[in-house]
Amino acid sequence: MATTLTLHPDRALPADPTVRALARTLYAQTASLPLVGMHGHVEAQALADDAPFGDPASLLVTPDHYVTRMLYSQGVAPHRLGVGEPAAGPRDIWRTFCEHWHLFRGTPSRYWLEHELVEVFGVTTVPSAQTADTLYDQIAAVLDDPAFRPRTLLDRFHIELIATTDAATSPLDHHAKLAADGFGERVVPTFRPDAVTHPARSSWAADVAELGRVAGVDTGDYAGYLEALRRRRAAFVEAGALATDHGHLSADTTPLNPDEAARIYRDARNGATAGADAFSGHMLHVMAGMSAQDGLVMQLHPGVLRDHHRAAAAAYGPDRGWDIPVGTEFTRSLRPLLDDFGMHPGFRLILFTVDETSYSRELAPLAGVYPSVRLGAPWWFLDSPHAMRRFREAATETAGFYNTSGFVDDTRAYASIPARHDLSRRIDAGYLATLVAEHRLSEEEAAQTAVDLAYHLPKLAYARRSA
Amino acid sequence: MATTLTLHPDRALPADPTVRALARTLYAQTASLPLVGMHGHVEAQALADDAPFGDPASLLVTPDHYVTRMLYSQGVAPHRLGVGEPAAGPRDIWRTFCEHWHLFRGTPSRYWLEHELVEVFGVTTVPSAQTADTLYDQIAAVLDDPAFRPRTLLDRFHIELIATTDAATSPLDHHAKLAADGFGERVVPTFRPDAVTHPARSSWAADVAELGRVAGVDTGDYAGYLEALRRRRAAFVEAGALATDHGHLSADTTPLNPDEAARIYRDARNGATAGADAFSGHMLHVMAGMSAQDGLVMQLHPGVLRDHHRAAAAAYGPDRGWDIPVGTEFTRSLRPLLDDFGMHPGFRLILFTVDETSYSRELAPLAGVYPSVRLGAPWWFLDSPHAMRRFREAATETAGFYNTSGFVDDTRAYASIPARHDLSRRIDAGYLATLVAEHRLSEEEAAQTAVDLAYHLPKLAYARRSA
Amino acid sequence: MATTLTLHPDRALPADPTVRALARTLYAQTASLPLVGMHGHVEAQALADDAPFGDPASLLVTPDHYVTRMLYSQGVAPHRLGVGEPAAGPRDIWRTFCEHWHLFRGTPSRYWLEHELVEVFGVTTVPSAQTADTLYDQIAAVLDDPAFRPRTLLDRFHIELIATTDAATSPLDHHAKLAADGFGERVVPTFRPDAVTHPARSSWAADVAELGRVAGVDTGDYAGYLEALRRRRAAFVEAGALATDHGHLSADTTPLNPDEAARIYRDARNGATAGADAFSGHMLHVMAGMSAQDGLVMQLHPGVLRDHHRAAAAAYGPDRGWDIPVGTEFTRSLRPLLDDFGMHPGFRLILFTVDETSYSRELAPLAGVYPSVRLGAPWWFLDSPHAMRRFREAATETAGFYNTSGFVDDTRAYASIPARHDLSRRIDAGYLATLVAEHRLSEEEAAQTAVDLAYHLPKLAYARRSA
Structure with a gap:
C-alpha cells in the first residue's frame, strides 16, 4: 500500500474529462469564499475560552x-x-x-x-x-502550537460567521464573553428548545423549571411556560441569534387548542406523559408562530430515532453513534404549520431530512411553492459525496437552486469544518458542470449559481426575517 | 451574462463523448416521429373553436x-x-x-x-x-399571426393523436364539432369521472345529479348511478375515447359489497360522507370492471394531496401549484383490482406516480408480471431530465421497456407539447446509449427500442382493448 | 438485427474511458476468484444425485x-x-x-x-x-454430455462453497450423501424454518407435527416446539450448516412473553390464528437468541408479499413470479432483536431488502454501528446492474465496504451462478473505479477492496460465530 498522503486537486470532481474541466473552473470560483456555518455544534465555550x-x-x-x-x-x-x-x-x-x-x-x-x-x-x-x-x-x-487556538482558527479557516447550538436554558454567558471580546457578530447562538418541548423526556420537568428560573418567569403553568420561551427567544435575539433549531422524531405540527395544551402541560409536570407526543408537535406550531413574530429562522430536523440500543445509550450517553433514521412524512405533517404561517412574510422554515425519499416527493414540492420554505443542505448521514449529488438531482428540478439554503455544516468537529465546506463546493461544482456539459445551463449562470450556493444563499436563508 | 438564446443540438444528451455520439444517433431516429399525446389537458374547446x-x-x-x-x-x-x-x-x-x-x-x-x-x-x-x-x-x-391557431399547430407540432381530459358529465359537444370538421380521429376525449366518484367533494351531489341529467338516467340510487356511468362511458367510446383517467389520493381499490356501496351512496346523497373514501376506492374497482367490458384503457394517477394551503386554494382555486405529493402504496392497494381484472384480456391499466420509491419496489414488479399493467411515463414533478433517467434506471431492470407506455405528456400548456416529447426522446436516447456503451444492448436494438418508446408503445398502450 | 451472439469483454463496465480502464484492471483481479454462494436455492438433491x-x-x-x-x-x-x-x-x-x-x-x-x-x-x-x-x-x-453434470459443474464454475436452502424438517439425507461422497465441506445446508414459524400458513400444523417427528420431540406444546427447533439447528450444524434464513413479510422482532407465546402456539395448533403475525415476529427474536448460542449466521429477507394474484397462486403454486415487494421498516422493527443480541459477540445478522429506500435511511446506519449486522447483497429484483450500483452509492458512505457481506447469489438457476457473480464483480469494479477516478481511493486500496467484496467478505460474513 502507498503510504504517502496527498490531496489531489481534482478530488471529488466528476471523472469525465469534459465535465471535470468545467467543474474545476466552477470550483475555483468558490474555493476561497468565506465559510458561513449556520448550523454548527461547536461549543461556544471553546471559542469563549480559546483554550488549547x-x-x-x-x-x-x-x-x-x-x-x-x-x-x-x-x-x-x-x-x-x-x-x-x-x-x-x-x-x-x-x-x-x-x-x-x-x-x-x-x-x-x-x-x-x-x-x-x-x-x-x-x-x-x-x-x-x-x-x-x-x-x-x-x-x-x-x-x-499557540497558533492552533480556536479563535485563531476562525481566521485560518476563513469562517465569516458561525452559529453554536444552545439550550433554551443557556445563560448565554459564553456568547456574552465573545461579544465583549469583539466576536459577537461572528459567533452567534442558536435557540434549541428540544429539552423543554418534549414532555416525554425524563429531564423535562427539571428543564422546564430551569427555563423559568433563567427567564425569570414562573413556568408552573402553560401560560408561564410560553412567556418564558418568548423571553428566552428575545434574549437569544439580543445575543445575536438568527435561528432556532428543532429536533423531533416526527414532523407533526398539529396545534392543540390552548386548554388541551395547558392540560397536557399540567399533567406532564405531575409526571403523566399521556399526550406528550401531541404536545411536542403542537410546540412546533407554537414555535413557528413565535418565529413569525420575532423573525428567528426556524430549522427542523426530524426523523432520527435516538439511542437505538438502549444499553449503549445507558452506558455511553447520547450522541455516541447509536441514532438511526426512520421514514419521515412531511406533506401532511407540516400542513397545519404551513397553513398558518407558510405564507407569512416574517416566517422562514428550513427543512432537513435523513429520509431521501422525501426530496423529490415532498420537500422539493413544498419548497417550490411556499415562500417561507427552504431546503437545508443534505444532513448527517447524507452529508457525503453521492448523497449530496442525489440531493441536487432530486431537488433541483422541482425546487430549483434558489429554494435551497446553500451549504451548512452540522458538526461538532471544529477542525473538519473547512473540509466539509470544501467537499460541498466540489460536489455542487460537479453537478453544475454536468448541467453545463449537457447544455442545460450556461457557464456564466453556473458560476453565479456556484457562488450563490456556497456563500450568498446561506446568508440569505438565515437572515433574520421581519414581518 | 450571455444574452443570446439558442438551443444546442446536443442539449440533454449525456456528457460523455462516446455515449453522446451514440445518443445523438438514436435521438436522430426519433426526433421527427409524430407525437402521440394520450394524456393531455389541452381544452377541447380550444381546438373546436380554433380561436387565436x-x-x-x-x-x-x-x-x-x-x-x-x-x-x-x-x-x-x-x-x-x-x-x-x-x-x-x-x-x-x-x-x-x-x-x-x-x-x-x-x-x-x-x-x-x-x-x-x-x-x-x-x-x-x-x-x-x-x-x-x-x-x-x-x-x-x-x-x-393566423398561422398560429390551435388546429394549424396540430400539423406544425406533428401531433398525430391528442387526447383531451373531459368530465364524465361533459356533453362532448366540442368533440362533436371536431368530428364534424374532420378531426374526430385526431382529437379524442378521455373519460374522467373523479367529480362523481369522490363523495367527499362538496360538489359531488350536484355533479351526480348532472351525470343523471346528461346520461338520461335517474341517479337517485346507486343502480341508476352505475347505469349512468355505463352510458356515459358508451358515449365517450362513441366519440372516439380510448381511455379513462382517475385521480385519487390513495390507490386503494377494495370493492365494497353492493349493498354497502348503495348505502354509502344513499347517505352521501343526503350529505353524510362517512365511508366516502372507501366508496372512492370501491369505484376504482367498479371502473376496472367496466373497462374490462368496454375496452377503455384505465389510467390511475394517485398520491397527490390537492390544495395543501387551504387559504390559497380558497383564494385562487384548484390547479394553481399548491398540490403536494404523498407517499403512495400500490402492492396491497391494487391487489383487489388486479386479483379480479389483472389477467383479463380486455383490461389495461396504466399506472402513474409522483412517489419514485415505488418504481423498483412496486410498480416495475407489478408491470413485470401482470399482462394488463403498463407503467406510465414519469409524471408531473417527475417529468424532468434527472427524474426520467431515474425512472428508466429503476423500472427497466424489472419491467423491461415493453411494459412501459412510452412517453405521454401531461400538460395544459399546448405550446410546450413538442418540447416535452423532445426532452423525453433525448433522455431515452441517452439511457439507451448508455446500455449500448456498456455493451448491454446492440445499437440496432437500441434504435428499435427508441422508436418504440417514442411512437409505437404509446399507440399500443392506449389501443382500446377487446375482451 | 445482428444475429451473432458474443460477450464483450468490457460489458457492464462504466462507459467513461478513464473509469473503464481502471474498472477493467480491478475486474481482472477478481474475475477468476472462486465463487462463494452462501444463499443459493439449488436443490441439494441435484448435487446428491448428480443426474443429468x-x-x-x-x-x-x-x-x-x-x-x-x-x-x-x-x-x-x-x-x-x-x-x-x-x-x-x-x-x-x-x-x-x-x-x-x-x-x-x-x-x-x-x-x-x-x-x-x-x-x-x-x-x-x-x-x-x-x-x-x-x-x-x-x-x-x-x-x-456427461461432462455437464451438477458435480462436474461445481469445478467448471469454480464454486468453492455453495449453500442450499433446506426446510427445518429436512432429513438432510441429500447432504449426508454429499458428505459421504466427499462434498460435505463444499455443499452445505441452510436452516430455513419459515414453514414452522408462521402459524398463519395453512400447512403450519402439519409442518410443526413433522418438525416434532424429525426432531424426535413432542411439539404438542410450545416448550417442545422450541426444543425441536434447537435439535434441528444442532443437526444442521452437524451437517455443516453455517446459516439460517428467514423470509418474513415484516421485519418485526418484538418478543412475546413466554406465556403469551405458548398460548398463541396452543391456539394455532387448534386452528385459531389470532396473534399469528405477532408470533412470527417473536420467533425472529427467538431465532436470534438461538443463533447467539449455536453460532449460525442469521439471514433476514423481509418485505415480499407472496402470491399477489390469488388465482395464479392457486393454479400454478408458489415461486412462479407473482411475488411483489412492499415498503419495509427496519429501524423500529429490528430494535427489540438488536437491543438484546446486536452487541453479542456470538451473533451475526445479514439483512436483505427489496425496498431500496432503506439503504441510506436505515440499513447502512444500522450496519454502520452494530457489530453483529452486515448488509447482504442487493437481492432479487435488485440483483441487477443499476440497482447494484445504487446499493453501493447509497450504502457505502455510511456503512463502508466492510459492513457488507460481499456478493451472494440467490438463485435456483444453477447454470446462471457464474453469470451472477461475474456481473456483481463488474459492477463493484466500476464503482470502485469511479472512486479512484475521483481521487477518493487509491488504486491499490480499490484492488484490495474488490477482492474482499468478491471473495473474502462472503467467507467472513458467513463464518460461523462462537460466543
Whole structure:
C-alpha cells in the first residue's frame, strides 16, 4: 500500500474529462469564499475560552460519532476509543483508529480526515499501524502550537460567521464573553428548545423549571411556560441569534387548542406523559408562530430515532453513534404549520431530512411553492459525496437552486469544518458542470449559481426575517 | 451574462463523448416521429373553436402552475402573475416572469420554455428585465399571426393523436364539432369521472345529479348511478375515447359489497360522507370492471394531496401549484383490482406516480408480471431530465421497456407539447446509449427500442382493448 | 438485427474511458476468484444425485420466474411456458421464449442468459424465432454430455462453497450423501424454518407435527416446539450448516412473553390464528437468541408479499413470479432483536431488502454501528446492474465496504451462478473505479477492496460465530 498522503486537486470532481474541466473552473470560483456555518455544534465555550485543544485522540477520534460508530461496527469496543470505562489512553486510541483506517474507504469521514490531516496538521503519511505513533506526535505538536487556538482558527479557516447550538436554558454567558471580546457578530447562538418541548423526556420537568428560573418567569403553568420561551427567544435575539433549531422524531405540527395544551402541560409536570407526543408537535406550531413574530429562522430536523440500543445509550450517553433514521412524512405533517404561517412574510422554515425519499416527493414540492420554505443542505448521514449529488438531482428540478439554503455544516468537529465546506463546493461544482456539459445551463449562470450556493444563499436563508 | 438564446443540438444528451455520439444517433431516429399525446389537458374547446391564443402572459405564465409556483416560492405575490385580484396586466406579468428567469435554472420549465421561445416563437434573446418588453412584443406578434391557431399547430407540432381530459358529465359537444370538421380521429376525449366518484367533494351531489341529467338516467340510487356511468362511458367510446383517467389520493381499490356501496351512496346523497373514501376506492374497482367490458384503457394517477394551503386554494382555486405529493402504496392497494381484472384480456391499466420509491419496489414488479399493467411515463414533478433517467434506471431492470407506455405528456400548456416529447426522446436516447456503451444492448436494438418508446408503445398502450 | 451472439469483454463496465480502464484492471483481479454462494436455492438433491439436467426449456425457462414473469407480462399464457396445464412441450416452450427475446432488453435476465448461452453452452447466435430450433438442439446436445453434470459443474464454475436452502424438517439425507461422497465441506445446508414459524400458513400444523417427528420431540406444546427447533439447528450444524434464513413479510422482532407465546402456539395448533403475525415476529427474536448460542449466521429477507394474484397462486403454486415487494421498516422493527443480541459477540445478522429506500435511511446506519449486522447483497429484483450500483452509492458512505457481506447469489438457476457473480464483480469494479477516478481511493486500496467484496467478505460474513 502507498503510504504517502496527498490531496489531489481534482478530488471529488466528476471523472469525465469534459465535465471535470468545467467543474474545476466552477470550483475555483468558490474555493476561497468565506465559510458561513449556520448550523454548527461547536461549543461556544471553546471559542469563549480559546483554550488549547487536547490530544489527537480527544480532538479527532473520541468525540466524532461518525468515526467511533464505524469502529464499533467492526467489533472495536467503545472503551478502546475513550467511550466508557476503562477508557484507553489517547495514544492507544489513536493507534486503534489508525489500524482500522481501511474501514473508512468510500466514506465522507475518510474525505474529511484526509483533508484535516494534510491541510490542518501537515501530515504526509497514510494512517496505519506502522505510522500511528509518528502521526500522533506530529499532530500533538501542532496542537501545542499557540497558533492552533480556536479563535485563531476562525481566521485560518476563513469562517465569516458561525452559529453554536444552545439550550433554551443557556445563560448565554459564553456568547456574552465573545461579544465583549469583539466576536459577537461572528459567533452567534442558536435557540434549541428540544429539552423543554418534549414532555416525554425524563429531564423535562427539571428543564422546564430551569427555563423559568433563567427567564425569570414562573413556568408552573402553560401560560408561564410560553412567556418564558418568548423571553428566552428575545434574549437569544439580543445575543445575536438568527435561528432556532428543532429536533423531533416526527414532523407533526398539529396545534392543540390552548386548554388541551395547558392540560397536557399540567399533567406532564405531575409526571403523566399521556399526550406528550401531541404536545411536542403542537410546540412546533407554537414555535413557528413565535418565529413569525420575532423573525428567528426556524430549522427542523426530524426523523432520527435516538439511542437505538438502549444499553449503549445507558452506558455511553447520547450522541455516541447509536441514532438511526426512520421514514419521515412531511406533506401532511407540516400542513397545519404551513397553513398558518407558510405564507407569512416574517416566517422562514428550513427543512432537513435523513429520509431521501422525501426530496423529490415532498420537500422539493413544498419548497417550490411556499415562500417561507427552504431546503437545508443534505444532513448527517447524507452529508457525503453521492448523497449530496442525489440531493441536487432530486431537488433541483422541482425546487430549483434558489429554494435551497446553500451549504451548512452540522458538526461538532471544529477542525473538519473547512473540509466539509470544501467537499460541498466540489460536489455542487460537479453537478453544475454536468448541467453545463449537457447544455442545460450556461457557464456564466453556473458560476453565479456556484457562488450563490456556497456563500450568498446561506446568508440569505438565515437572515433574520421581519414581518 | 450571455444574452443570446439558442438551443444546442446536443442539449440533454449525456456528457460523455462516446455515449453522446451514440445518443445523438438514436435521438436522430426519433426526433421527427409524430407525437402521440394520450394524456393531455389541452381544452377541447380550444381546438373546436380554433380561436387565436391570447397574450404572452395568459398563454405562457398565468395558467402554467410549474411557472407560477416557482415564482410564489420566491415571494412573488400571485396577483402579480394574474392569479387572484388585483390581477396585474399581461405586460407586467411578463416582466415579472422575465426578471425571475434565473429561478428556473436546472428545472424542466427552463428547458420547455427555451424550446418554445426559440422553436415556436423565434426568440433569440435570453429573458431578463432588460429584454422583457422586446420579447413580449415579439411573441404577441406571433400570436396574432393566423398561422398560429390551435388546429394549424396540430400539423406544425406533428401531433398525430391528442387526447383531451373531459368530465364524465361533459356533453362532448366540442368533440362533436371536431368530428364534424374532420378531426374526430385526431382529437379524442378521455373519460374522467373523479367529480362523481369522490363523495367527499362538496360538489359531488350536484355533479351526480348532472351525470343523471346528461346520461338520461335517474341517479337517485346507486343502480341508476352505475347505469349512468355505463352510458356515459358508451358515449365517450362513441366519440372516439380510448381511455379513462382517475385521480385519487390513495390507490386503494377494495370493492365494497353492493349493498354497502348503495348505502354509502344513499347517505352521501343526503350529505353524510362517512365511508366516502372507501366508496372512492370501491369505484376504482367498479371502473376496472367496466373497462374490462368496454375496452377503455384505465389510467390511475394517485398520491397527490390537492390544495395543501387551504387559504390559497380558497383564494385562487384548484390547479394553481399548491398540490403536494404523498407517499403512495400500490402492492396491497391494487391487489383487489388486479386479483379480479389483472389477467383479463380486455383490461389495461396504466399506472402513474409522483412517489419514485415505488418504481423498483412496486410498480416495475407489478408491470413485470401482470399482462394488463403498463407503467406510465414519469409524471408531473417527475417529468424532468434527472427524474426520467431515474425512472428508466429503476423500472427497466424489472419491467423491461415493453411494459412501459412510452412517453405521454401531461400538460395544459399546448405550446410546450413538442418540447416535452423532445426532452423525453433525448433522455431515452441517452439511457439507451448508455446500455449500448456498456455493451448491454446492440445499437440496432437500441434504435428499435427508441422508436418504440417514442411512437409505437404509446399507440399500443392506449389501443382500446377487446375482451 | 445482428444475429451473432458474443460477450464483450468490457460489458457492464462504466462507459467513461478513464473509469473503464481502471474498472477493467480491478475486474481482472477478481474475475477468476472462486465463487462463494452462501444463499443459493439449488436443490441439494441435484448435487446428491448428480443426474443429468433435462431439456433446454426445463433448465432455462420453466423454473426461472424472472423469465416466465416477463413473458406473462406481455400476454404469454403460463401453460405455453410449461407452467400449468396443458403444458407445452419443451421445444415449443423454447420457441416461445426465443420469439420474445426483445422483452429482456435492459434486464439482468438478458445479461445472465447471454452469459450462460455463450460461456456454458457455446451458443454464438442471438435467440429469435428463426434461431430457436438450432439453439434448442445445440443446448440439448450439451446437456447430454456427461461432462455437464451438477458435480462436474461445481469445478467448471469454480464454486468453492455453495449453500442450499433446506426446510427445518429436512432429513438432510441429500447432504449426508454429499458428505459421504466427499462434498460435505463444499455443499452445505441452510436452516430455513419459515414453514414452522408462521402459524398463519395453512400447512403450519402439519409442518410443526413433522418438525416434532424429525426432531424426535413432542411439539404438542410450545416448550417442545422450541426444543425441536434447537435439535434441528444442532443437526444442521452437524451437517455443516453455517446459516439460517428467514423470509418474513415484516421485519418485526418484538418478543412475546413466554406465556403469551405458548398460548398463541396452543391456539394455532387448534386452528385459531389470532396473534399469528405477532408470533412470527417473536420467533425472529427467538431465532436470534438461538443463533447467539449455536453460532449460525442469521439471514433476514423481509418485505415480499407472496402470491399477489390469488388465482395464479392457486393454479400454478408458489415461486412462479407473482411475488411483489412492499415498503419495509427496519429501524423500529429490528430494535427489540438488536437491543438484546446486536452487541453479542456470538451473533451475526445479514439483512436483505427489496425496498431500496432503506439503504441510506436505515440499513447502512444500522450496519454502520452494530457489530453483529452486515448488509447482504442487493437481492432479487435488485440483483441487477443499476440497482447494484445504487446499493453501493447509497450504502457505502455510511456503512463502508466492510459492513457488507460481499456478493451472494440467490438463485435456483444453477447454470446462471457464474453469470451472477461475474456481473456483481463488474459492477463493484466500476464503482470502485469511479472512486479512484475521483481521487477518493487509491488504486491499490480499490484492488484490495474488490477482492474482499468478491471473495473474502462472503467467507467472513458467513463464518460461523462462537460466543
